[in-house]
Amino acid sequence: MKRVYLDNAATTQVREEVIEKMQEALRDTYGNPSSTHGFGRSAKTAIEQARKTIAKILNAQPSEIIFTSGGTEADNMILRSAVKDLGVQRIITSRIEHHAVLHTAEALTEEYGIELQCIPLDGEGNPDIEELEAALKQDDKKKLVSLMHVNNEIGNILDIDKVGQLCREHGALFHSDTVQSIGHFHWDVQKAPVDFLAAAAHKFHGPKGIGFAYIRKNSGIQPLILGGSQERGYRAGTEAFHNIVGLEAAMVAAYESLEEERAYVAELKHYFIEGLKKALPEVHFNGLSGTADRGTYTLVNVCLPFDEQKALMLLFHLDLKGIACSKGSACQSGSNQGSHVLNEILTEEHLKRPSIRFSFSKYNTKEDLDHVIATLKEFAEE
Structure with missing residues (x-):
């Protein structure tokens, strides 16, 4: 059949060159990246090289790339810290976002008493930009706008430059779930007016269980997972080294071709x-x-x-x-x-x-x- x-x-489907890179990592580079001996240093060096590679593709700084288990964790980390640590009082989003955003925002309204505002859609299924602008002008409360770049179900593409420009004009933070976008569209975070992005390797022929958050420098975001000092203190837990190098290989291949x-x-x-x-x-x-x-x-x-x-x-x-x-x-x-x-x-x-x-x-x-x-x-x- x-x-x-x-x-x-x-x-x-995972690319063959990604599988080969991951197999090599599993076989040869098995030290704990937090260990100070040679085995650990080899793993740590490769992780930092992967971070630099990804940052270069996005025109970001390596310190702005935080490895996570995928897009869902990255979304949770950003939204939760924005409320808990950055003082966000209202999250502005739409009802066609991924549940990683919607369910997190709903939980935050119950846990912290913040406001959740879902802007209406236009006739084509896009978040209405005029309604967004009106929501941003509404009052002086600190706001976070969370709108995905490419919708995972209907494929609509957000005018991310326009949304980001409005957020900056009105002093709002801007987060975009770019899980369906990174690996398929070019990105330059120095030009794109976004504060936070989320990505997942398995959407562009990489392994499952690995992704990253882009967190603009000096944003004040705090960790979601506590424990060790891995990922510059942003995310505790021994790094999934083989997945990180798989993510790097998949991202390099995606943008080269x-x-x-x-x-x-x-x-x-x-x-x-x-x-x-x-x-x-x-x-x-x-x-x-x-x-x-x-x-x-x-x-x-x-x-x-x-x-x-x-x-x-x-x-x-x-x-x-x-x-x-x-x-x-x-x-x-x-x-x-x-x-x-x-x-x-x-x-x-x-x-x-x-x-x-x-x-x-x-x-x-x-x-x-x-x-x-x-x-x-x-x-x-x-």
Whole structure:
């Protein structure tokens, strides 16, 4: 049976060169990075080299890169410290953010009594910039804006320069979950008006369980995990050395081949959209995922013209045909509540139909997409 993996927004296949780098680290560099002997110093040197490499790619300072277990921890660390240590009294966000942000912000309202303000969306599923500006002007309370750069479900791309500019004009801190962005888009944190970013290696062909927070110098952010003095005191715990060098290798490879791979994946997305339109003329593309320039090139989210009874069997049918995709973000694919993002942006009519996220990578082919399109057409005709 042909197997097709189109769930790259959930996680990606690890590059061979990353696996080789990690195997070498596991085999040869097994000292504790906090130890002062040669074995430990070798590991510590490699960690600091990885930090410098990542900082150079982002045009950051090495001290601004803090390794974490992934994007969720980075988001938690930043939001919690902003409230607890930086005096933030209101978090401004949207209802289509990742739950790592939304659930953390909601918990902070209960624990610290801060205000949580979710700005409305425009007609295309983007946070309304005019409403954001009004929220920033509302009063003199210290504010943190948290809006993701690339939405993990519908692929909309935030005007991060405009949002950051507004935050600076009104003295607000700006955090962006860039888990779907770093590794797929160029970044220059000296030009981008952001204070905090979050990233995860497994979204760009690196290992799971490793990511980083970008924390602008002298921000005052404090650690979430206490214990030892690792990560310059920002994050206690013996470093996952093999994962850190895997993250470094994946990020280097992603940016060395970014333009070539972006063009290839963007062509796959265009091919898939046109094929779906021909096979299923009533297909609807959610958010801006069906666009070439205003949605990310890495995914489409499609509302399919199937009734509720057929919808119940759709993912099961695709899985039987060897096709991996997602009905929403992987973080809630086991939930019966449906996608909180789609609930915010779709009409009642479209919510009755099945919506599927297909996300692409360099390892996909047009033959893969032909198989998916044919399977969907066959399912529609049954």
